[in-house]
Amino acid sequence: MTDHVRPRPGTTAVWAGEEERRAGEPTQVPMVGSVSFGYRDLEDWTSVARGERPGHIYGRNTNPTVAAFEEKVRQLEGAGAATSFATGMAAIAGTFWALLEPGRRVVSTRDTYGGTSVVFTDHLPRWGVDTVLCETEATEEIEAEIARGCDLLYLESPTNPTLKVLDLARLAEAGRRVGATVVVDNTFATPMNQSPLALGAHLVIHSATKFLGGHADALGGVVCGDADLLRRVFRFREITGASLHPEAAYLLLRGLKTLALRVGRQNESALRIARWLEGAEGVTAVHYPGLPSHPAHDVATRQMRGFGGVLSFALEGGMAAVRRFLPALRWAHLAANLGAVETVAGTPATTSHVECTPEERAALGIPEGLVRYSVGIEDPEDLLADLEQALAAARVRGE
Numbered sequence: 001m002t003d004h005v006r007p008r009p010g011t012t013a014v015w016a017g018e019e020e021r022r023a024g025e026p027t028q029v030p031m032v033g034s035v036s037f038g039y040r041d042l043e044d045w046t047s048v049a050r051g052e053r054p055g056h057i058y059g060r061n062t063n064p065t066v067a068a069f070e071e072k073v074r075q076l077e078g079a080g081a082a083t084s085f086a087t088g089m090a091a092i093a094g095t096f097w098a099l100l101e102p103g104r105r106v107v108s109t110r111d112t113y114g115g116t117s118v119v120f121t122d123h124l125p126r127w128g129v130d131t132v133l134c135e136t137e138a139t140e141e142i143e144a145e146i147a148r149g150c151d152l153l154y155l156e157s158p159t160n161p162t163l164k165v166l167d168l169a170r171l172a173e174a175g176r177r178v179g180a181t182v183v184v185d186n187t188f189a190t191p192m193n194q195s196p197l198a199l200g201a202h203l204v205i206h207s208a209t210k211f212l213g214g215h216a217d218a219l220g221g222v223v224c225g226d227a228d229l230l231r232r233v234f235r236f237r238e239i240t241g242a243s244l245h246p247e248a249a250y251l252l253l254r255g256l257k258t259l260a261l262r263v264g265r266q267n268e269s270a271l272r273i274a275r276w277l278e279g280a281e282g283v284t285a286v287h288y289p290g291l292p293s294h295p296a297h298d299v300a301t302r303q304m305r306g307f308g309g310v311l312s313f314a315l316e317g318g319m320a321a322v323r324r325f326l327p328a329l330r331w332a333h334l335a336a337n338l339g340a341v342e343t344v345a346g347t348p349a350t351t352s353h354v355e356c357t358p359e360e361r362a363a364l365g366i367p368e369g370l371v372r373y374s375v376g377i378e379d380p381e382d383l384l385a386d387l388e389q390a391l392a393a394a395r396v397r398g399e
């Protein structure tokens, strides 16, 4: 055994980005709000500004608290480099603007996050980028589209809100074959459950707002992966300015320390709840990659170490039943976020696909009567009892 054994993810989540504290310094990475960093002489200042020596100059470019957050995520994803953004959407859009130009072709699927699909349908076309959105589960159709020419392949798995699963290794290979940059939104899985870079992706994106932060009190986004690509993404972000605020970085960093504990618990509870819901009265469908009934359960089992904390289900009685069910939940915020320590529930119409019209949601195959349920770290017994009484309440009042 060498003494350089790579730590396991639970240890990396706690220590990465903050192990180099010196004697007498605070043990915790401080929240550095200062906009600028001062120098005593021009030589020093110039060499830091030129990147010849480590250091910080101006907060839009880099900041020590933000850098610690980036380093933690970089190590968790096993990436060469990482750059943060003010939000997940800023990270996604920033990656596109940094890497694409008129005449480029993007291949993706219909089930990407609502905001992402709006970028595909409304914004990239304005810049002359051709975007093709394939049926999410039609692997061969996606491969055929990639073979027709693809500069950037954008994948999200599991998807929001119907938890579809893409075969990331197979699609990444198809993308690499034609020289595409392969980008994966890993927000739902988290680095605990899925490592897209090991499956062939060049870049991994997170909405850090969700599981990475875990406490629903800070927005943030991060892109990590290949260092050459990241240099371009960083250059774009430092100039256009969607930089992560140091206070948000501080909160995200603090949240990240418990990522392994939280996600471990959420994986277990979500699987238990999904199994229970499958047999529950008044539930017509349950979407969760950990269920053998999931159409891509075998792919999920191959590429994921846990199936994540989000599931969705449809109620008998559609939207009317959902309207009775949601307010009856005692242990859930009815809110638009997910991945928090508290359970959060909502419908696609108010959460992931609020940007879309009902017609657009229907075209995306997203039923209006679906409940998205992001399992928190509460005791699963209480969550099961809560779901049981809320389902009963939805039924009784429905009669």
Ligand SMILES: *Cc1c(COP(=O)(O)O)cnc(C)c1O
Pocket: 087, 088, 089, 090, 113, 115, 156, 160, 185, 187, 188, 207, 208, 209, 210, 219, 220, 221
């Ligand atoms: C929330 C979310 C985003 C967008 O992140 P923001 O931080 O809200 O901008 C992108 N992708 C997925 C899968 C998400 O859940």
